Amino acid sequence: MNAARPSHWPMSQFPVIDDCLHIGGISLIQLAARVGQTPFYAYDRRLLDERVALLRDWLPSVIELHYAVKANPMPAVVRHMASLVDGLDVASLGELTVALDAGVDPAEISFAGPGKRPPELTAAIAAGVTINLESAGELETVARLGHEQGRQPRVAVRVNPDFELKTSGMKMGGGPKPFGVDAEQVPALLRRIGELDLDFQGFHIFGGSQNLRPEALIDAHDRTFELALRLAMDAPAPVRTLNIGGGFGIPYFPGDAPLDLEPIAANLERWLPQVKEQLTAVQVVIELGRYLVGEAGIYVAEVVDRKVSRGHAFLVTNGGLHHHLAASGNFGQVVRKNYPVVVGNRVVGTEREVASVVGPLCTPLDLLADRMELAKAEVGDLIVVFQSGAYGLTASPSRFLSHPACAEVLV
Numbered sequence: 001m002n003a004a005r006p007s008h009w010p011m012s013q014f015p016v017i018d019d020c021l022h023i024g025g026i027s028l029i030q031l032a033a034r035v036g037q038t039p040f041y042a043y044d045r046r047l048l049d050e051r052v053a054l055l056r057d058w059l060p061s062v063i064e065l066h067y068a069v070k071a072n073p074m075p076a077v078v079r080h081m082a083s084l085v086d087g088l089d090v091a092s093l094g095e096l097t098v099a100l101d102a103g104v105d106p107a108e109i110s111f112a113g114p115g116k117r118p119p120e121l122t123a124a125i126a127a128g129v130t131i132n133l134e135s136a137g138e139l140e141t142v143a144r145l146g147h148e149q150g151r152q153p154r155v156a157v158r159v160n161p162d163f164e165l166k167t168s169g170m171k172m173g174g175g176p177k178p179f180g181v182d183a184e185q186v187p188a189l190l191r192r193i194g195e196l197d198l199d200f201q202g203f204h205i206f207g208g209s210q211n212l213r214p215e216a217l218i219d220a221h222d223r224t225f226e227l228a229l230r231l232a233m234d235a236p237a238p239v240r241t242l243n244i245g246g247g248f249g250i251p252y253f254p255g256d257a258p259l260d261l262e263p264i265a266a267n268l269e270r271w272l273p274q275v276k277e278q279l280t281a282v283q284v285v286i287e288l289g290r291y292l293v294g295e296a297g298i299y300v301a302e303v304v305d306r307k308v309s310r311g312h313a314f315l316v317t318n319g320g321l322h323h324h325l326a327a328s329g330n331f332g333q334v335v336r337k338n339y340p341v342v343v344g345n346r347v348v349g350t351e352r353e354v355a356s357v358v359g360p361l362c363t364p365l366d367l368l369a370d371r372m373e374l375a376k377a378e379v380g381d382l383i384v385v386f387q388s389g390a391y392g393l394t395a396s397p398s399r400f401l402s403h404p405a406c407a408e409v410l411v
């Protein structure tokens with residue numbers, strides 16, 4: 001192996017005792033027995049607590065923190081997150097149901113996403129959550145459905161900004177987009193909201209995802225505040241909510257380092273007095289998914305076969321891209337790179353080898369680790385993929401090849 005090659009950031013959030021990974025105070029071997037099957041995802045509540053506490057320490061205290069449920073909608077995780085954050089963001093009726101079941105105040109739930117169907121909008125209006133409007137057509141539908149119910153829908157405008165979050169893994173704003181209303185069309189939309197019987201809340205401006213560069217996030221925040229202050233001049237009512245999105249990234253790949261929150265927090269502190277002065281009723285919200293839950297989760301699969309093909313070692317596991325599409329490199333990555341992976345029950349091991357970890361699917365895409373240096377593993381060993389708490393199971397094609405379902409536990 002070339003020593004100059006970038007390595008993965010050390011995954012020190014899970015302790016290693018007697019060469020075995022521990023999750024939530026339980027050894028991986030014991031946890032696998034407790035779950036009763038492999039493969040499974042495990043999420044650590046203590047790490048969720050610590051992550052929210054870290055953000056609360058850094059971010060200005062007047063900023064509200066919301067959890068974007070789509071990152072990990074497991075009901076137990078959502079309930080736990082609901083006890084830590086100030087609100088939830090949902091993107092479907094299914095997620096809305098999980099959020100309401102968790103006991104979250106509907107006033108602290110917002111519902112974003114293109115293509116919301118009438119039954120979803122009807123449910124959102126009946127529940128009293130804030131609907132982030134994604135288009136002029138959706139605005140008319142919401143107003144009509146509200147009228148039919150005799151309720152005044154709470155709405156905010158999701159803005160497709162006139163800028164992009166630079167070097168973001170997945171770009172969600174700037175240029176023509178299915179998300180939000182183009183910034184230049186927002187004044188007309190605001191006039192229309194004023195004509196209809198709607199409870200206007202404010203703006204939602206979300207520029208992108210998985211960003212590890214503070215300068216890029218600072219630049220996006222600067223432009224978001226500038227845009228929001230400009231748009232607010234046409235608002236039909238005082239702006240009560242300004243959701244500035246999220247986009248905070250976590251280190252996945254060799255060479256990635258954790259996001260430095262300090263300059264981001266300092267820039268937010270700098271903006272708040274001006275924002276408060278111009279929008280006296282405003283509550284600023286940051287909504288995060290991946291950053292809150294991503295590092296608290298692991299995916300665990302069991303080695304069912306090992307083979308050597310033309311000198312190359314393969315560990316064949318019972319898990320793969322049908323449970324963890326992102327780790328296989330097929331969920332938004334341009335060039336495939338390895339997630340951090342270890343043999344969880346022999347982290348250092350007695351012998352090391354370079355091996356590839358593959359799944360049981362009949363496709364070369366079913367690759368969890370490509371030629372990584374690992375402890376030499378045997379059949380029955382447990383392969384662990386770190387950084388798997390977000391966009392894991394529910395972002396994967398779990399029915400592909402009809403293998404058994406994956407388990408999930410919150411420890």
Ligand SMILES: *Cc1c(COP(=O)(O)O)cnc(C)c1O
Pocket residue numbers: 068070071089091112206208209210245246247248287288289290291390
């Ligand atoms: C997906 C999404 C998020 C969460 O993004 P992360 O990168 O997971 O933090 C936040 N807000 C909206 C509107 C989203 O669609």
